[in-house]
Amino acid sequence: MGKYTEDAKELLQYVGGKENVGAVAHCMTRMRFVLNDPGKANIEKIEGMKVVKGTFTQSGQFQVIIGNTVSDFYNDFTEVSGISGVSKDAVKQASKKNQNPLQRLATVLAEIFTPLLPAIITGGLILGFRNCIDSLYIFQGGHTLVELSQFWAGVDHFLWLIGEAVFHVGIPVGICWSVAKKMGTTEMLGLVLGMTLVSGQLLNAYAVAGTAAADIPKWNFGFAQVNMIGYQAQVIPAMLAAFCLVYLEKFFRKIIPSVVSMIFVPFFSLTLSVMAAHFVLGPIGWKIGSAISAVVYAGITGPVKILFAALFGFVYAPLVITGLHHMTNAIDLQLVADFGGTMLWPMIALSNIAQGSAVLAMIVLQKKDAEKQEVNIPSCISCYLGVTEPAIFGINLKYMFPFVCAMIGSALAAMFSVATGCMASSIGVGGLPGILSIIPTYWGRYAIAMAIAICVPFALTYFFGKGRGVDKEAEAAAAEAALDTEMAANREPALFSAFLTGKTVAIEDVPDQVFASKALGEGIAIDPTDNVLVAPADAMVSITMPDSNHAIGLRLMNGAEILLHIGLDTVGMHGDGFKCLVKENEKVKKGQALIEFDVDKIKAAGHPLVTMMVITDDNGYENLAFKNGIDVKAGATTIGSIG
Secondary structure, X not given: OOOOHHHHHHHHHHOOOHHHEEEEEEOOOEEEEEEOOHHHOOHHHHHOOOOOOEEEEEOOEEXXXXXXXXXXXXXXXXXXXXXXXXXXXXXXXXXXXXXXXHHHHHHHHHHXXXXXXXXXXXXXXXXXXXXXXXXXXXXXXXXXXXXXXXXXXXXXXXXXXXXXXXXXXXXXXXXXXXXXXXXXXXXXXXXXXXXXXXXOOOEOHHXXXXXXXXXOOEEEOOOOEEEOEOOOOOOHHHHHHHHHHHHHHHHHHHHOOHHHHHHHHHHHHHHHHHHHHHHHHHHHHHXXXXXXXXXXXXXXXXXXXXXXXXXXHHHHHXXXXXXXHHHHHHHXXXXXXXXXXXXXXXXXXXXXXXXXXXXXXXXXXXOOOHHHHHHHHHHHXXXXXXXXXXXXXXXHHHHOHHHHHHXXXXXXXXXXXXXXXXXXXXXXXXXXXXXXXXXXXHHHHHHHHHHHHHHHHXXXXXXXXXXXXXXXXXXXXXXXXXXXXXXXXXXXXXXXXXXOOXXXXXHHHOOOHHHHOOOOOOEEEEEEOOOEEEOOOOEEEEEEOOOOOOEEEEEXXXXXXXXXXXXXXXXXXXXXXXXXXXXXXOEEOOOOEEEEEOHHHHHHOOXXXXXXXXXXXXXXXXXXXXXXXXXXXOOOOEEEEEO
């Protein structure tokens, strides 16, 4: 039996059983389910499992956060469930039936750009480091390291080899390869297509603006001339060209006999897609990309830039929940290509910081809860390093108010960032390291924006958390644990005193089939002559009924649980005539008043006054005895025992 066998059985039950699991896989930290009926998943019970750090639904997948031990958990889950695991790609395919069109689009973009992110992040870090050595005029009287040192000048020159490869060449080539891979077509053809877009034979895209129309090189076909322009760093032209290649290859596979398909399918597919890319799709894609980036740039720099920033900063975290945030990668890259930098990426990094700062406040609020800190601390660290999912799904959304507080802080920080013109030279690592992507001229301003993203969510989360008693949860949990220990150690029989003044009635004689049949448990009733329900023994209040106040649950010091129910069908009075005098988790003494009730109102409503005490959990005790048919006084007369 594996370490997580019992937990796996429990999770299988809570997701709706084997028949409700369409597919299952795992990633670095999460179990990924495609559920036939997502509504059958009992999220509350799943999140109550100690091994589970949180849950969320994204792109049609129900994802359960386990942590670094997910692979071991996954192995035990597949063993106990008898469900064969599938690849993440298969899960993604299966999950599409649960997606709307917008989610499908976001999923496609995510699947295209995700394989490129390691290179993009690396390139971003390299450009950030180059910014530090060639753009910071702070050394020896206002010079850069490159100006002062041949070594650093050489390093700067060398590192551009990687930066150029990633952003100028790698983006178009990588997109063409990634699209071909995702669509199940020939990846090498995608690579070749991408390389034709950035060939050295073409006029570099960055040189187009400074070249006169007459000087742009052309392909001369006699009847027509086509500009020989490259598409360095261009996103949309590369995507259009790649999808053209994919659909051409699929088309020719269908119509060309298999005996010659190896020759003619790649020939026709590649040749026609390259022609389409340079003659039609490339120019169109360039116009579309430029239009999108121009609109976004206008929003960021125009008269409504503050409003734009506030909106983007506020909604970016919710976009992460839906998966739509992946769409910003294409816009960021297009902005860098068109304007030499992006003002979106700084806001994204600030959103990461804001969510992490909300978690930091929860760390302070829950400092006495060691179990909560096992989730809080790693989530905060990962969030500050740009990975927000553990923080968002494992903590902030669970309580909701930290999530909203972080959104507010993100919006304010984004407003300051845009108002002061903070721009990144590239996209890279998010969170606190995101400052390395910022053009050094703006470092001071961006540091202030980061301070806003740290302080505002922290302060708001701490304030509202204190008001909601989050800081008291650990104390309450510790008190409950101590009580559990006390109850476990106390196996002494308990005596029941009368919970009302009146006359005891055998539970079998109560004019209600549910109570009389003992479906709820063994017990006794009292026909009361007073109006104050009291505790029959020392106990802890386990449950109250705030909507009706007609009943109360108690847990005795020996671990047994009882239900006290005033009258019959009194729940329909909706609390009119009832006043609860205690709170849940409150310790009460024998004879302590629990509920006051209005006898006249109950009678006027036509409900019998007979009040029941039922043993809902005997905690393993077998000897129950009750005294029926005797006159009793509340808190004084013994009416029974358990032991």
